[in-house]
Amino acid sequence: xxxxxxxxxxxxxxxxxxxxxxxxxxxxxxxxxxxxxxxxxxxxxxxxxxxxxxxxxxxxxxxxxxxxxxxxxxxxxxxxxxxxxxxxxxxxxxxxxxxxxxxxxxxxxxxxxxxxxxxxxxxxxxxxxxxxxxxxxxxxxxxxxxxxxxxxxxxxxxxxxxxxxxxxxxxxxxxxxxxxxxxxxxxxxxxxxxxxxx
Amino acid sequence: xxxxxxxxxxxxxxxxxxxxxxxxxxxxxxxxxxxxxxxxxxxxxxxxxxxxxxxxxxxxxxxxxxxxxxxxxxxxxxxxxxxxxxxxxxxxxxxxxxxxxxxxxxxxxxxxxxxxxxxxxxxxxxxxxxxxxxxxxxxxxxxxxxxxxxxxxxxxxxxxxxxxxxxxxxxxxxxxxxxxxxxxxxxxxxxxxxxxxxxxxxxxxxxxxxxxxxxxxxxxxxxxxxxxxxxxxxxxxxxxxxxxxxxxxxxxxxxxxxxxxxxxxxxxxxxxxxxxxxxxxxxxxxxxxxxxxxxxxxxxxxxxxxxxxxxxxxxxxxxxxxxxxxxxxxxxxxxxxxxxxxxxxxxxxxxxxxxxxxxxxxxxxxxxxxxx
Amino acid sequence: xxxxxxxxxxxxxxxxxxxxxxxxxxxxxxxxxxxxxxxxxxxxxxxxxxxxxxxxxxxxxxxxxxxxxxxxxxxxxxxxxxxxxxxxxxxxxxxxxxxxxxxxxxxxxxxxxxxxxxxxxxxxxxxxxxxxxxxxxxxxxxxxxxxxxxxxxxxxxxxxxxxxxxxxxxxxxxxxxxxxxxxxxxxxxxxxxxxxxxxxxxxxxxxxxxxxxxxxxxxxxxxxxxxxxxxxxxxxxxxxxxxxxxxxxxxxxxxxxxxxxxxxxxxxxxxxxxxxxxxxxxxxxxxxxxxxxxxxxxxxxx
Numbered sequence: 001x002x003x004x005x006x007x008x009x010x011x012x013x014x015x016x017x018x019x020x021x022x023x024x025x026x027x028x029x030x031x032x033x034x035x036x037x038x039x040x041x042x043x044x045x046x047x048x049x050x051x052x053x054x055x056x057x058x059x060x061x062x063x064x065x066x067x068x069x070x071x072x073x074x075x076x077x078x079x080x081x082x083x084x085x086x087x088x089x090x091x092x093x094x095x096x097x098x099x100x101x102x103x104x105x106x107x108x109x110x111x112x113x114x115x116x117x118x119x120x121x122x123x124x125x126x127x128x129x130x131x132x133x134x135x136x137x138x139x140x141x142x143x144x145x146x147x148x149x150x151x152x153x154x155x156x157x158x159x160x161x162x163x164x165x166x167x168x169x170x171x172x173x174x175x176x177x178x179x180x181x182x183x184x185x186x187x188x189x190x191x192x193x194x195x196x197x198x
Numbered sequence: 199x200x201x202x203x204x205x206x207x208x209x210x211x212x213x214x215x216x217x218x219x220x221x222x223x224x225x226x227x228x229x230x231x232x233x234x235x236x237x238x239x240x241x242x243x244x245x246x247x248x249x250x251x252x253x254x255x256x257x258x259x260x261x262x263x264x265x266x267x268x269x270x271x272x273x274x275x276x277x278x279x280x281x282x283x284x285x286x287x288x289x290x291x292x293x294x295x296x297x298x299x300x301x302x303x304x305x306x307x308x309x310x311x312x313x314x315x316x317x318x319x320x321x322x323x324x325x326x327x328x329x330x331x332x333x334x335x336x337x338x339x340x341x342x343x344x345x346x347x348x349x350x351x352x353x354x355x356x357x358x359x360x361x362x363x364x365x366x367x368x369x370x371x372x373x374x375x376x377x378x379x380x381x382x383x384x385x386x387x388x389x390x391x392x393x394x395x396x397x398x399x400x401x402x403x404x405x406x407x408x409x410x411x412x413x414x415x416x417x418x419x420x421x422x423x424x425x426x427x428x429x430x431x432x433x434x435x436x437x438x439x440x441x442x443x444x445x446x447x448x449x450x451x452x453x454x455x456x457x458x459x460x461x462x463x464x465x466x467x468x469x470x471x472x473x474x475x476x477x478x479x480x481x482x483x484x485x486x487x488x489x490x491x492x493x494x495x496x497x498x499x500x501x502x503x504x505x506x507x508x509x510x511x512x513x514x515x516x517x518x519x520x521x522x523x524x525x526x527x528x529x530x531x532x533x534x535x536x537x538x539x540x541x542x543x544x545x546x547x548x549x550x551x552x553x554x555x556x557x558x559x560x561x562x563x564x565x566x567x568x569x570x
Numbered sequence: 571x572x573x574x575x576x577x578x579x580x581x582x583x584x585x586x587x588x589x590x591x592x593x594x595x596x597x598x599x600x601x602x603x604x605x606x607x608x609x610x611x612x613x614x615x616x617x618x619x620x621x622x623x624x625x626x627x628x629x630x631x632x633x634x635x636x637x638x639x640x641x642x643x644x645x646x647x648x649x650x651x652x653x654x655x656x657x658x659x660x661x662x663x664x665x666x667x668x669x670x671x672x673x674x675x676x677x678x679x680x681x682x683x684x685x686x687x688x689x690x691x692x693x694x695x696x697x698x699x700x701x702x703x704x705x706x707x708x709x710x711x712x713x714x715x716x717x718x719x720x721x722x723x724x725x726x727x728x729x730x731x732x733x734x735x736x737x738x739x740x741x742x743x744x745x746x747x748x749x750x751x752x753x754x755x756x757x758x759x760x761x762x763x764x765x766x767x768x769x770x771x772x773x774x775x776x777x778x779x780x781x782x783x784x785x786x787x788x789x790x791x792x793x794x795x796x797x798x799x800x801x802x803x804x805x806x807x808x809x810x811x812x813x814x815x816x817x818x819x820x821x822x823x824x825x826x827x828x829x830x831x832x833x834x835x836x837x838x839x840x841x842x843x844x845x846x847x848x849x850x851x852x853x854x855x856x857x858x859x860x861x862x863x864x865x866x867x868x869x870x871x872x
Contacts, residue, residue: 181604525621540745
């Protein structure tokens, strides 16, 4: 049987959107999502809630999450699922995402057409070895991400010179969400360093 | 005091609405107009509101006219604001205007043609003398107009007849889902479909003025009315889940195809080109003006020089919508005193600078005079 | 759907817009935040209020608003100007949301032409109503051309305009909608706020969202983002206000409205931000209960 979607599509969609907006506005701040979804594996509640909130018939979605998740998304969000990453407005990655050069980064005239990557990771917490700076961040935010694909941050950093073209990332884990918009600069501190949180 | 006058907005709005409602109804000793009366007897106003309100519903358009006291732009706005709340089911298939049930059809390019000339219910040859008989109460309705005997024969488009001779290029058939201005904003350069959609919703007066300008040398146009036709057409939809066409109803439209001479370019031989106009309901002036403007906007595609306002795509398409235009023009009556204050300060400062500069020039001169 | 006719929202969806429209606007908002200062085109809907009267701001507010939000709407800095009242009534009718006039209480502030005097916090979002989002439109009205200029960050035209102003008048003649550079990349119109308010945008803790309904554009400034008013080394940007103090609360730092009191040149100045002014008056009354608010000072021509 198909797992249900939002209990209240209007108010659940609103509260999840505000969490994503807050996460995007303050990169590295972790937002809690409480929409109470029980999506099919391997989707986490946060991942499913973000897609249900943002994707619809007008946004092609690329997914690596398998048939059950794809069927659930198609049914509840109504979004077309595409096989080519370059044609997707949203890319859902539960494992290693498609090579970043295969993703639509928008153009200098229409950078907003750059895709959004919804990247599901094992866990998310504020204050960690990733040091974030850029718009939305007063001084520096620390972020702890477990399960980030190998080499992902380096590949992302390589896109920075293309700005304003770029890729925006929403990280999801369990019921938590954080975002790395294209403007955020991420540096990884060596794990041995003790960091004082401010 | 002036400062207090801009306060108390809540009560002012409530009172203004009550006064507006009283004014709208007018003298209560006179019977109220019914929506059905407006629909039946103010039909051309209803049609204009449907066209500019981009919603084919005569009853709602009549209601909007009643609510707006006959202000047709306000009525179009009411209809648009309603329309935008309706769910979108899909897009209609292209209207087969060649198969129109014709009420009126005239061609200026041929004396006679298949399907014939049908004058129809037009003001064209009326003498514009006020008919005081209409002012009399309780006049009997006019007798029914004589009916044509023969059933209507097939009336192919004039432009199609020209195309068969190779004298007019056929338009390429658009594929895929057409642009929808109500869902995605215009981008430039715009597709012809997006342009036509914009013009079809556009203000009749604006298009009329622009079309007129192309006849007076602002744009290189040599238009002939290939044909104007007015009547009803069937609207069909192809729901993807069905995979075949279904008829969903019938609407009245006015279509105008202007034929324009074209000297040819490197890619195209000399031939005729077409300016296209279509309006919901009976909107002949609108359809004609639209056809002139459509042709003028094709200048770029045809390699003609773009020099006139009517040929300037951004200028035309971004200023054609009367709901947008009226909102922005009329917003100037909202309070702007904060910005005005900042301008006051700047003008005072610039004056002070200018006056100081003048004094600096004048004073040494006076000293010199004294010295002499 | 869960909000049928007979619902508290007069037969319309919560916050008026249908969910597809909200999603479209929400996607545009996220991209706008991700590319600070860049104008994102969006499929603005016809609203039941006229274009040019705040439909962009209203659509942005409607797309973000939730039942727990507290909404403040100001026009010219005041909560009770007619259009602010009309917009607040609209949201109370279609979203049942709580309104406030207190800046500090609001979670969302929709504004036309002002930034409140009270500094905004991380818990707040400021939504601007924008008539003309394109900062270059007086210099280049063609959108295809300005889009290219933004793509190339080619803003020489604007610098030349400001420089010519200085050469001719000794001052920049732009008093409101004074252009800003956002995040060192995009030239942006701050909407027609007086230039006095521009510095408040710089590294503001609150999220700033801009909606232009008729022009169908959305843009944003994330919190703590650099917002610089254009200037020159030898002519640094200086925010100006009327040289006076508020006749009601005595403020010498707030932005002032000039009020004509008679036809013989009599005038007085009062705070444009009505909430700021009232709070100061209340604070003064509490601090010195015996004294009353300062008497309005009027200056006339002798």
